[in-house]
Amino acid sequence: MSSSGPSADVFAVLDLPAHEQAARLRAGDLTARQLAEAALARVHAQDASLGAYITFMDEEALAQADEADARLRSGNAGPLTGIPIGVKDLLSTKGTLTTAASRMLEGFRPIIDCTVVARLREAGAVFVGKTNLDEFAMGSSTEHSAFAQTHNPWDLARVPGGSSGGSAATVAAGGVPLSLGTDTGGSIRQPAALCGILGLKPTYGRVSRFGVIAFASSLEQVGPFGRDAEDVALLLQAIAGLDPNDATTAPVPVPDYREEFARGIEGLRVGVPRDFFVEGMEDGVRQAVEDAIAVFERNGAVVDRDVALPTVSAALPVYYIIAPSEASANLARYDGVKYGFSYHDAASMWEEMEQTRGRGFGDEVKRRIMIGTYALSAGYYDAYYLKAQKVRTLIRRDFDAALSNHDLLLTPTAPTVAFRLGAKTDDPLAMYLNDLCTLPVNIAGNPGMSVPCGFSEGLPVGLQLIGRPFEEATLLRAAHAYGTFTDWHLRRPPALASDGAGA
C-alpha cells in the first residue's frame, strides 16, 4: 500500500454503490488498485471495532485489482470488474484459509474455488477477505464463531445478526459495496435486516452450492448483500445459473434482472400473510413493516392483507429436524484424519477421532449434530425426519397457493431489531425464534429478500419480500421501486458515518 494512503476522493467512491463504482472505474476516475487499497484500508481500520473478517486477502486483492485494471484498460471489463467484495468464510477459496469459523478447519486451505467464487474471479471481482460467521453457519447472531466477535455497525454493543454477520456488517459499514453470504434459515436476510442493508436468498437451485461448506444441503443457498437493489441484482446475475458440478442447480435461464426494473410495481399483486406477524414481535418492527406495505399500496401495488399460510407455524420444528439431520451427516467428515484440526494424544484411533470432534466443534454445532443424529436414529426416523418432510410438502403447497394469485408476499424479516451481544446465547430457543419469519422460505425453497424499511429504537428494520420459485426478478424489481419511493437504504450507521477516510 502506498505510504500516503488512499485519498478522500477514493474513499468517497468507495461509499457509492458498486454499479456507480464500476462507472467511475470505466471512466478512469480512479483505478481498481486505488479502490482496492481504499477498501483494504477501511476494512482493516474498522475491524478492531467491527470484527467482520476472519482472514484478510490483501495480497490477492491487490493482484486481482491489477488484473482488473488491465481489463479496464483493454475494454473487456464487466460490471463487477475491480469491485471489492467480501466473501463469507463458508465458501471455498483456492489457497486461502477457509474455516467455516470453526476450530475444526483451522489452517484449512481448499485446493479449488467454489463455483460462485470462481465465477466472480472470472468476472474480475476483488476479494478483500473472508468474513465472519456463526460456526458452520449455525446461528443467528455470529456469536458462535470460534475466531471473532462481529458487532453491529449501528450499535457496537449489538449483534449483526447471523449467520452471515460479517458479510452484512462490512457492507453496512461501507468497507465493501457487496458481499456474499449463505442462507439456510435466514442467514442472509436476517443480518441484512439487522444491519440495514439488502440481502437476497435465491430460489433453491438458482445458485451453485459446489464448494460451499455444507450445513443443511436441502435448505441453503448462496446469495448477495448490497446497499441497493441494483447492486444485489448485479451480484446475483454473476453467480446464478446451472452448474454441472451441482446436481441440484436448476436448468432455468437467468434473466437480465436490471432490465425488469423499468416495469415498476404498478398493478403488482402483493399479499400480506398474517401468520408472519408473530407473537412477541416488537411494535416498532410491526409499525415499520406496516408503513412499508402502505408505501407499496400508495404506489400502485394491489395489496391483499388477508393471505393465509397456516402451516407456517410448523416451519420452526420442521427446520430443526431437517437442518440438524442433514448437518449430522455433512459434518461427519471432520474426523481429524484428512485435514483441519486433529487431536493426536489419545490411546486409539477411535479415541483420537472422538477427541478431535469433541475439541474441534463448538457447543451449538455439537447440539445440532446430536439433535440430527437422534432424529435419524432407528425407530425415530418416521416420527421425526419423515414427518418433517411431509410437513415440508404442506408448507411448500401453502406458499404455492399463496403465490398463485399474488406476485409477491410482504412480511417482516425478523421479529426484532438487533439484540444485545450475549442476550440470547444462553437460550438457544430464543435465538432460534429470531428466524421465525425467514425459516419457512427455506423450507419451501422460494426466493426471499430483505430490504431496509425503517428504524425502531434507532436500529434498522427489514421488510421481507417472498416470491415464486425462480422469480427473483420480481423481488429485485419491487425492491428497486421501493428504493425510489423511500431512502431507508441510503441511511448509514452513525457510529461509522464519520470514517470517510476509513480510519
Added chain:
Amino acid sequence: MTTAVATEYEVVVGLEVHVQLKTQSKMFCGCAADYFDVEPNTRVCPVCLGMPGMLPVINRAAVEYTVLTGLALGCAIPQHSKFDRKNYPYPDLMKGYQISQYDQPLCVGGGLEIEVDGVPHYVRLERIHLEEDTARLLHREDAHGEGYSLLDVNRSGVPLMEIVSRPDIRSAAQAGAFLRKLRQTLRYLEVSDADMEKGSFRCDANVSIRPRGSETLGAKVEVKNMNSFRAVMRAIESEVERQTEVLTSGGVVVQETRGYIDATGTTVSQRSKEEAHDYRYFPEPDLPPLDITPAEVEELQRRLPELPDARKQRFEAEFGLTPSEAALLTETRAEADSYEEAVALACPHGVDKGRARAVAHWFIGDVARLRHQEGGEVELSATPLTSAHIAELVTLVEGGTITLTTAKEVLEIAFESGSRPSAIVEERGLAQVRDEGEIDRIAREVIEANPKPVADYAAGKAAALQFLVGQVMRQTRGRADANSVADVLRRHLDAG
C-alpha cells in the same frame, strides 16, 4: 455330523454380492474408475476425497450398467429411484457416509436359474442397488512391530453394484453355482470384470439352518472375508456345521457377523447384533431423485446381448451341438463369438450342421488344449490363432485337401506363427496325396518289404491290413486318405 445336517436341518443361505462396475469414471466424480495396479492416491479429486463443500454428480453410465444387469436378471425397473446416505464412521469412508440406495433401489426382484448335478434350481433376487466403493486401508507394521494404517483413496467412489439374493440357496454347491452363473452373466454384459481376486466381485453370505420342514427362518449369521468361490463354499459348509453343532448340543444360534479364516476354513465372531451400526439412512439431499423412463428401459433392453442360457440353447438347435458342447462354447461371450464367427466363415452358403460341429470339435478339442498349454485360460484373441484360421482348417479337411492328421499339425503351426492354414499347407507341401499312381507305387513297395504281414493277411488276419495301411501312411507322412490306401492294398493283395 454331515449326515445329521442332511437329515435334520435345512440349510438356508442368501448372498450379498458387491460388483465393481467398469465404467470410465467414478460414481460421483470424473476420476478414472480403474485403479488396479495404479500408484496409490493418484486417481483422486476433491469430490472422492470428501473435501468440505464437494458435491456428487451421478455417473449415468453406472446407472445404465445397473439397469442392464437388472434387465438381464429379470428384475423390475421402477420408474422412480433415489440415492440415500448411509452413515457410519470409518477412516476409509471419506465423507463419513456412503452414498447408497435404501428403500428405492434401481432394480427389484428377478432371479437366476442355476443347475447343480443336473438339477435346476431358481434363486430369486431381492434387489440390485447402486452405491460407491470406499477407500482402501492397508495395515502395516513398523520396525518396532507397531501397527499403522495406510489409506489409498483411488478406490473411493468407484461404482459398486450390490446384488442381494433371497434366502433361496440350500447348499454350498448351489451358492457356488449361483456365483459362477452370476459372474458369467456380468461378464457377458461387460459391466464388470467380476474378478474376486482383484476385488471387483465380493460376496458375503447370510447363513442359517432350520429343522427340515420348518417355514420360519433361523437366526441369521452374516459371514464375511471370503476371497474366492471356493472360500465362499467352504465358509458356508463350516458355518452350517458350526450352527448344527450348536443346535444339536442344545444351544442357540446367535445373530451376528462372523469372519471367515481361510487358513483354518472356519468362521470367528466379529460383531454381535447389539454392536451392529444404526446407519441412519436418509435421502441424499445433494442428488435429485433418479427417474428411469420406460423409453430408457426399452433402449437398454435393446442393448442387452444374448445371454448364456439363450445362446446355449440356440447353439444346440442351430449347430446341432450337444448340451455339454454348447455349454463349453458359451462359457464366455468371447468364446461364443469366436465360435460363431468361425462357423460363419466355414459355412459361406448357410449353416451346415456337420461343419458347425466340426468347428466345435476343433474349439473344444485341439484349440482348447493348445490354449491351456499356454498356462491357464488364454483367450483366443490373445493368441496368434483366429476364428478364420479354424474355419479354413475345417474347410481344408472337409474339401479333402488335407487329412485330419495333417490338420492337427497345421493347427499347431498356425497357433505358433499366426500363418494362414492354406499358406502353411502350400509352403510345406502338406496337401493330401491324391495321385493314384503315387499311392500305388508306395503300396507295392510296402507289400514287397513286409512279407510276414502279407502272409498273415492271406491267412485271413484282417488286422494285418491295418499294419500295411499304417506303413503307407507313414511313407506319405499322413497325407494320404487311409480308406483309399486300404482299397489299393486290398486290390494288390487279393489279386495275389
